[in-house]
Amino acid sequence: MSLNLRELSQRAQGLAPGHRACAGCGFPVVVRLLFAVARRPLVVVNATGCMEVVTTLYPYSAWPVPYLHNAFENAAATASGVEAAVRALQRRGRLSSPPKVVAIGGDGGTYDIGLQSLSGALERGHDFLYICYNNEAYMNTGIQRSSATPQGARTTTSPVGRVLRGKVQPRKDLTEIVAAHGIPYVAQASISHWADLGRKLQKALEVSGPSFVNVLTPCQPGWDYPPEQLVEVARRAVESRYWPLYEVEGGRYRVTYVPREPVPVRAFLEMQGRFRHLLGDEEAVEALQRWVDANWERLRAREAKDH
Amino acid sequence: MSRRRVGLTGNEAVALAWKQIRPHVVAAYPITPATQIVERFSEYVAQGEVDTEFVAAESEHSALSACVGAAAAGARVLTATASQGLALMHEVLYIASGLRLPIVMNVANRALSAPINIHGDHSDTMGSRDAGWVQIYARSVQDAYDRTLLAVWVAERARLPVMVCLDGFTLTHSLEPLEVYPDEAVQAFLGEGPPDGYTLLGGEPITVGPLALPDSYMEFRRALAAAMERVPEVLEEGVRAFRAHFGQDLPPLVDARGTEDAEVALVVLGSYADAVEQAALRARVRGQRAGFVRVVTFRPFPAAPLREALRGVRDVVVLERADTLSGLGGPLGVEVRAALYDLEVRPRFTDVIFGLGGRELRDEELDGLLRAGPPGGVVYLGVEGSRVLEPA
Numbered sequence: 206m207s208l209n210l211r212e213l214s215q216r217a218q219g220l221a222p223g224h225r226a227c228a229g230c231g232f233p234v235v236v237r238l239l240f241a242v243a244r245r246p247l248v249v250v251n252a253t254g255c256m257e258v259v260t261t262l263y264p265y266s267a268w269p270v271p272y273l274h275n276a277f278e279n280a281a282a283t284a285s286g287v288e289a290a291v292r293a294l295q296r297r298g299r300l301s302s303p304p305k306v307v308a309i310g311g312d313g314g315t316y317d318i319g320l321q322s323l324s325g326a327l328e329r330g331h332d333f334l335y336i337c338y339n340n341e342a343y344m345n346t347g348i349q350r351s352s353a354t355p356q357g358a359r360t361t362t363s364p365v366g367r368v369l370r371g372k373v374q375p376r377k378d379l380t381e382i383v384a385a386h387g388i389p390y391v392a393q394a395s396i397s398h399w400a401d402l403g404r405k406l407q408k409a410l411e412v413s414g415p416s417f418v419n420v421l422t423p424c425q426p427g428w429d430y431p432p433e434q435l436v437e438v439a440r441r442a443v444e445s446r447y448w449p450l451y452e453v454e455g456g457r458y459r460v461t462y463v464p465r466e467p468v469p470v471r472a473f474l475e476m477q478g479r480f481r482h483l484l485g486d487e488e489a490v491e492a493l494q495r496w497v498d499a500n501w502e503r504l505r506a507r508e509a510k511d512h
Numbered sequence: 513m514s515r516r517r518v519g520l521t522g523n524e525a526v527a528l529a530w531k532q533i534r535p536h537v538v539a540a541y542p543i544t545p546a547t548q549i550v551e552r553f554s555e556y557v558a559q560g561e562v563d564t565e566f567v568a569a570e571s572e573h574s575a576l577s578a579c580v581g582a583a584a585a586g587a588r589v590l591t592a593t594a595s596q597g598l599a600l601m602h603e604v605l606y607i608a609s610g611l612r613l614p615i616v617m618n619v620a621n622r623a624l625s626a627p628i629n630i631h632g633d634h635s636d637t638m639g640s641r642d643a644g645w646v647q648i649y650a651r652s653v654q655d656a657y658d659r660t661l662l663a664v665w666v667a668e669r670a671r672l673p674v675m676v677c678l679d680g681f682t683l684t685h686s687l688e689p690l691e692v693y694p695d696e697a698v699q700a701f702l703g704e705g706p707p708d709g710y711t712l713l714g715g716e717p718i719t720v721g722p723l724a725l726p727d728s729y730m731e732f733r734r735a736l737a738a739a740m741e742r743v744p745e746v747l748e749e750g751v752r753a754f755r756a757h758f759g760q761d762l763p764p765l766v767d768a769r770g771t772e773d774a775e776v777a778l779v780v781l782g783s784y785a786d787a788v789e790q791a792a793l794r795a796r797v798r799g800q801r802a803g804f805v806r807v808v809t810f811r812p813f814p815a816a817p818l819r820e821a822l823r824g825v826r827d828v829v830v831l832e833r834a835d836t837l838s839g840l841g842g843p844l845g846v847e848v849r850a851a852l853y854d855l856e857v858r859p860r861f862t863d864v865i866f867g868l869g870g871r872e873l874r875d876e877e878l879d880g881l882l883r884a885g886p887p888g889g890v891v892y893l894g895v896e897g898s899r900v901l902e903p904a
Contacts, residue, residue, distance in 0.1 A: 286581025
């Protein structure tokens with residue numbers, strides 16, 4: 206599956222202009238690529254969050270496809286219902302070209318409040334794609350910590366004070382939790398590596414059964430980087446191996462991008478206001494580097510077992 | 513039309529109704545005392561007796577969320593729950609009605625925790641009374657079956673979700689004779705699916721569930737209220753169609769007996785209608801002019817027919833299995849009183865709370881209440897030192 210940017214840009218049927226996403230927001234990249242690579246009609250189910258709020262302000266909608274927003278924690282369950290309806294109506298001869306159901310939620314709606322709903326839908330085996338646009342905190346409500354927030358990051362509920370210096374706990378590895386469900390396709394991707402992301406979305410759309418793509422999607426106000434540096438900050442997350450790009454297809458792990466000369470995690474941290482307080486703390490930065498290295502080694506070892 | 517006469521429990525009767533309705537999607541989660549509805553229906557699916565897509569959700573919240581997704585896709589959708597399950601669905605109840613989705617849910621009425629209790633009362637559905645769902649309370653197993661069929665017709669024409677409530681254990685687990693209509697008659701009554709409404713699967717890029725700010729939110733909510741105001745009309749039409757298809761009469765809003773000359777009228781909801789109607793008849797035999805009113809549809813509230821039925825009655829006694837914990841008695845009593853406020857001559861009023869958590873109401877208690885004369889205020893029947901509000 207090779208993707209050609211020029212071709213994609215012509216096929217792309219993006220979000221309509223006029224949506225209210227911030228300058229330097231990452232998720233429109235994900236949605237545009239999704240539309241560009243889809244070869245079937247889509248129905249989108251969206252969890253409450255930034256994406257829903259900025260694209261569906263009544264009486265306007267930025268969505269060029271059928272779209273349903275139910276609540277915060279139930280995008281996967283809602284998608285289950287849409288998919289069940291597709292099957293049932295097709296069986297009764299009332300639907301000729303069945304669309305693919307795509308659920309989209311942020312890390313709040315996916316890692317935290319929607320985890321049960323996601324797990325249930327994955328276990329039941331519905332034919333749908335779940336995309337997590339992961340910006341590593343509850344950005345819509347004003348930057349509160351989530352279980353996707355990395356250790357040390359400043360959020361409004363993990364502030365930097367005299368006693369506590371940002372988030373105490375390391376982030377949860379949701380991609381691994383999803384992979385443990387044994388579904389046909391799981392991937393981790395970043396908006397900076399568009400061809401990799403596009404290929405993963407395409408594969409995820411084309412498998413039969415549940416698929417999941419966890420996309421690192423920077424948030425300008427939440428991470429505090431210059432808006433024009435959106436792609437660069439995401440790129441450094443990948444180049445530092447802070448956010449490895451990999452997929453699990455039929456249970457087999459494959460790292461889809463190996464940085465030739467990985468940059469230190471500091472290069473990722475120093476672009477963002479949320480880590481500013483850490484930069485003078487050599488020990489904290491080193492601890493984060495050790496965590497990044499250990500994760501990477503574990504992933505590579507897992508991959509080696511499958512090849 | 514050839515009917516079959518069989519013996520079924522309330523839950524079995526509802527599951528049979530579901531099979532005959534042929535929903536496209538059922539998404540549900542088992543909970544006592546509604547469990548057998550889902551169990552029995554799963555059997556029908558497993559045996560190929562119905563080709564419904566059955567989503568065995570991992571919680572009630574997800575079950576109703578899946579119902580919302582399926583109904584927004586244009587499917588005919590059913591579910592069932594009770595008690596804690598309905599409480600867990602609470603958030604999504606408002607979304608189902610706000611999106612004008614014709615979902616039908618059977619609720620096996622059960623008490624709420626704490627303390628935990630699996631037996632019948634109306635605390636669960638009363639907690640959902642302002643969620644924008646039509647609420648219908650069944651009197652018998654036959655009524656639960658009939659009203660479930662009717663609810664689909666009404667939901668799909670009013671474009672509102674409907675709860676059909678049947679009392680936990682007293683109906684869900686009681687074996688009663690049931691007249692079953694032929695499958696073809698049910699199909700002729702209901703057709704293949706919602707006759708109109710939107711669908712996510714029609715190819716049009718519709719956006720369902722947008723963000724509405726203060727400039728538009730109130731219009732959506734007013735439209736929902738207007739839809740609810742039209743329900744009595746839809747129900748009237750529905751029971752006419754029901755009679756035409758099945759030869760069965762169903763009172764749509766209230767069922768009043770002997771209130772024309774009554775000095776005392778007993779008002780009740782759900783399966784205790786039988787016991788309460790019998791008590792009114794016994795009082796008549798004793799020479800006391802007693803009447804009986806069963807509230808069939810609680811949402812929208814049938815204020816006009818209640819006013820009509822209770823005009824001129826000296827004593828109105830509401831008997832109910834829920835409490836508002838407001839000091840004003842139970843929710844049925846509060847609303848009946850509100851409905852009677854506009855009468856030129858207002859009756860004396862007694863609110864009797866009974867049967868919480870499945871406590872039985874004995875005939876002697878009802879007879880004692882009528883013999884002594886309704887005391888006014890709020891009475892917790894069968895509890896020591898129960899009178900809490902003196903009549904004004």
